[in-house]
Amino acid sequence: MLHPVVLSGGSGTRLWPLSRQNQPKQFLALMGDHSLFQETVLRAHRLPGAQAPVTVCSDDHRFMVGEQLQGVGVGSGGILLEPIARNTAPAIALAALHVASRDPDALMLVMPADHLIEDEVAFREAVATARQLAETGWLVTFGIRPDYAETGYGYILRGGELAGGGFQVERFVEKPDLATAERYVAAGTYAWNSGMFLFQAQRYLEELARHAPAIAAAARAAYTQSRSDLDFIRVDAQAFGASPSDSIDYAVMEKTDRAAVVPVTCGWSDIGSWSSLWSVAERDEDGNRHEGDVISVDTKGSLVRASERRMIATLGVEDLVVIDTADATLVARKDRVQDVKTIVDTLKAAGRTEHLFHRKVYRPWGSYDSIGVGERFQVKRIVVKPGAALSLQKHAHRAEHWIVVSGVAEVTCDERVFDLRENESTYIPLGSVHRLRNRGSEPVELIEVQSGTYLGEDDIVRLEDVYGRS
Amino acid sequence: MLHPVVLSGGSGTRLWPLSRQNQPKQFLALMGDHSLFQETVLRAHRLPGAQAPVTVCSDDHRFMVGEQLQGVGVGSGGILLEPIARNTAPAIALAALHVASRDPDALMLVMPADHLIEDEVAFREAVATARQLAETGWLVTFGIRPDYAETGYGYILRGGELAGGGFQVERFVEKPDLATAERYVAAGTYAWNSGMFLFQAQRYLEELARHAPAIAAAARAAYTQSRSDLDFIRVDAQAFGASPSDSIDYAVMEKTDRAAVVPVTCGWSDIGSWSSLWSVAERDEDGNRHEGDVISVDTKGSLVRASERRMIATLGVEDLVVIDTADATLVARKDRVQDVKTIVDTLKAAGRTEHLFHRKVYRPWGSYDSIGVGERFQVKRIVVKPGAALSLQKHAHRAEHWIVVSGVAEVTCDERVFDLRENESTYIPLGSVHRLRNRGSEPVELIEVQSGTYLGEDDIVRLEDVYGRS
Structure with missing residues (x-):
């Protein structure tokens, strides 16, 4: 069975100001209604025999991943949370351990979450070819046939042709200068290193143990000691942190004698800028x-x-x-x-925040947007998703006015619990223990006017939280 | 005595999106704390013997003119409201009639409100020269010595020198092509037509009556039938509308044999783009x-x-x-x-509003800014100036929530009148007769959340208004 593994890394700087650290490129709807992450998941889902996708992402992005997965309705094979970034070799090891634990013969299709593929038919044919090779023990990488002399990618030189299509990998080469890149393109035997792979989970783990034993051991320890938290698999931070940081290319693909490449022309782009x-x-x-x-x-x-x-x-x-x-x-x-x-x-360097997050901030329960700020007050537009609830909380420095503009909110304010309907308002005095909940089937939208001497997001004591944040 | 007359016309398109139809260039603080209008008024105020400025402006801009005059504290010699734009000859006629009615020997210094003058000393010397000529009956225009071959201005060719400085005007010439403009600049006897003038009010009216009697008659009728409204002089619309539309250059300056020019180099710019x-x-x-x-x-x-x-x-x-x-x-x-x-x-052409007004809208009582809009609701940030009051009003389609974030608001809601302090809120039901007033010495700032099926600015019935808008 084929287990799609989506690597959702990325620092979110290259498409600034649309991408931010807390909302990198893969979560943006750049080319239509779906984000690149969703497109990747859907593309994998349409492959024959594809299982629910396994995602590896940063802890910071867990709710976004969860929500975007929900948005496309293809299920989830698990969301592995990396406590710290350690490059692709350890991340893929976590995913391999995860799928192998449930399917010892698992094939993994590893895909970065932020790539665009325009020709899905060509992609699917390449996957079929790669799958046959993987079943006989090859670690397959997808090589994009270059249509110009790009100097920003690594290249793969192919060697002898393999039965059933594809080639042995002769050599991986670093990002070339322009003259070298032009030579590569002219030669016709070089392809761009796309970062997509297909192999048996067990084969990857074996090769990793052989060529990068420290990574293999750290990943295994981290996965073994992981704990489940809602839909998430929290990998052990200390064990994972002990892993060397390395890419799958350096740690495994360049060293194994079982590396194969399947060249493909599929309208691929990593949308790097x-x-x-x-x-x-x-x-x-x-x-x-x-x-x-x-x-x-x-x-x-x-x-x-x-x-x-x-x-x-x-x-x-x-x-x-x-x-x-x-x-x-x-x-x-x-x-x-x-x-x-x-x-x-x-x-x-200036200690600003415009690279970290957008004005509109997504939370597991919905979103808020700071639409007005003044001295000692702030106005937020808050949306609470159907069935969702904010944490039971209190603030030390601010009082809040809430005015519901659509939907029905259930408000807890100290001992009282009551419904607030469209065009109704309430006041949450400073220090009150309060909660906002949407028990309805439509989103609740409300305007919150905060007033106080300090209005930072960190003035919050969470007494209870359905999302495990308290 | 010298009466500054400030012509505050301008359609506000050339500096879009900062300038808008309801806030043209002259009201913008483009180069510091003061607007060009305020700079013009202050520059005139610093001239020896200058009286309070007379302003001619559109009805739409009356509150902005009033407020900006107040902001610089030099008094006002009257704000003449043009019911319709009729170019400069009729506008200046209104001002001439106005100053002559109070000072038969009045000298008028006519200045567009949107020009920049960097060298005020040079400007003041030119005014002194022009004043001497005007006292002996000349209609003086200020000619800017050109520092490059601008094709966007008209030029003035000077004739014989006059005693005490300045020259007779030989000829006004239209905007030239580049070759002609270069020739003008090289000649040294041409100057840009700046649109600033100095003359006796009576002389202007006499020359206007001679060369453009229809304009003179219409302006006189319009001024005679004008009525005072707060600080404003409302010119009779029908009478003024009967005036031909023409510039002072065409209607008077090109025709009179008493046109003089005072060349000046004073860092002048009309900031036309x-x-x-x-x-x-x-x-x-x-x-x-x-x-x-x-x-x-x-x-x-x-x-x-x-x-x-x-x-x-x-x-x-x-x-x-x-x-x-x-x-x-x-x-x-x-x-x-x-x-x-x-x-x-x-x-x-698209029926949009971004050329008409800014999101933040100035009113005689303060300002409002629409900071959030959704289906069936709108959030406004409202500032009420000390001592100011909104009209007593009601709405047919919306209810309003008010939350005071600073200052103390006096709220009228049907029969009740009460104070709303910082961090207090109230609700104005649909159809209620209400008013917001600031009796304090600090601005009142509040957040208004409107809800209803229609939220346009025109859903307002003004029952009473201190600014004459009911």
Whole structure:
């Protein structure tokens, strides 16, 4: 059986300001209604014999992963929470241990969560080929046939052809300079290293134990000592932290004599920058890609993305990227967007937060958005999902007014529990123990006006929480 | 005595999105704490013997003019409200009639409200020269010595020198083509037509009666039938509407044999576009002008203006204008900003409102800002100035929640009148007759949550209003 394993890493800097540390690229709906993570899960789900996907992600993103999985309704084979990032070799080891524990003959299809694949038929054929090889013990990597001399990827040189398709791997090569990349493309025997793999879970663990025993041991200890928390599998932090940090390429693929490559042309992109998003997106006759409320006059070759309730007008510009969000706007020359990192570094150095999270913040129970701030007050727009509840909590420095604008909220305020309907309001005095719950089938939307001397998110004592946060 | 007359016209399109129809360029603080209108008033106030300024403006802008005059504390010689725009000849006629009615020998210094003058000493010397000429009956225009071949202005060719300085006007010439403009600049005898004038009120009225009798008659009728309304002089709409629409240049200056020009070099600019604002602003070593929260990397020759609570990051761009506001952002090549009008026309044609007003709206009693909108609800942040009151009003389609976040509001709700203090809230049911008043000495700030099926600004019945709007 085929177990899709989705690696949901990524620091969220390259598509800033849309991507943030707490909402990296894979969770963004960049090309339609679904996020790249959801697209990846759905693509895997449509493969013959595919089991529910196993996800490996950071603890910080667990609720987003859970919610996005729920959103596509394909089930979940487990969400493994990495307590710390240790690169791909240990992450894949956790997933291998997990699927092997339930299916000793498991085949794993490992996919980064943030890649785009336009030609799913070609992808599926490549998976079928790779599957046959994996069943006979090969560790298969997918090699993207290069259509230009990209210097930002590693390359794979293929060796002898294998029965049933695919090739032995002759050599992995590092990111080349332009001249070398051009030579690789011309040769026709090199492919981009996509970061997607297919192999037996057991074979991977065996090869890992042989070539990187410290990683194998640490991953095994961490998985064995893991504990379940709601839908999540919390890997032991100390044991996992003891693992060396290394990629599957270095730790296993370059060392094993059982590495195979299946070359594929499937409209693959890792959307590593705003310009690569522009290049894969559909564009108008002036070469522009517009998202949202955009008015453009004499504009060419540009990617312009407006945010909710705001319009962007462009005039006489060419080859620009303009990305608007609630709290930050990026205006960059398209061929300079790889340096967005410089801006993120500037934000970090200045102790700012625009690289960490959006103004609208997602929580397991719904979301909030700080729509107005003044001295000693803040206004938030809060949405509580059907069936969800905020923690039972209190604040030391702020009182809150709640006005329900849609749905029916169940309010706990000290001893009282009562319903608050559309157009009704209540007051939560400073220090009161309170909770907001949505027992209905429609979202509850409310406006919260906070007042107090200190209005930070950390002024919260959680007395009880259904999401394990207290 | 010298009566400054400030012409506050302008449609507010050229500096969009910062300027809007209800808040044109002259009311914006583009270069410091004061608006161009306020700078104009203050500059005039500092002239020897200057009286309180007379303002001619549109009815729509009356409260903004009143407030901005109050803000600089130089008094007011009257605010003449044009019921309809009829160009400068009739507007100046109204002002002439107004000052002449109180001072038969009045000298008028006519100034557009939206010009920048950097060298006030040079300007003051030119005014002194012009004053002497005006006292002997000349109609004096100020000619800006051109420092480059601008094709967007009309030019004035000077004739014979007059005793005491200045020259007779030989000829007014239309906006030239580039070759002609270059010839004018090289000649040294041409100056830009600045739109500023100094003359006796009576002389202007006499010359107007001679050369444009229909305008003179209409203006006189309109002024005679005007009525006072608070601080404003409401000119009779029907009579004023009967006036031909014409500029002072065409109607009087080009025809009279008493036209004089005083050439001046005073760092004058009409800030007719974002690029001209950039060119007069102080810039950093990369030629950038930044306002607000801007992070710029490898950016050159650009004007970037961030708005409240939002940052703009620029990367690798050159010669751009980026102007952010609460509801619209402009990204334009600096040498194309004269075409901002195209965008405004697009907005007009689409029946939108981003060219008409800002999200934050100024009212005589203070301001409101729509900070959140959803289906059937809207959240506004409202500020009521000390001593101010909203109208006694009711709504047919919405109820309102008010939460005071600073100050003390006096609330009228049907029969009840009560104080609402910081962190207190109240509910105004649909149909209730209500009023909000600030009797204190500090601004009242409150959050209003409206709920209802229709939330437009026009759902208001004003039963009583201290600003004459009921």
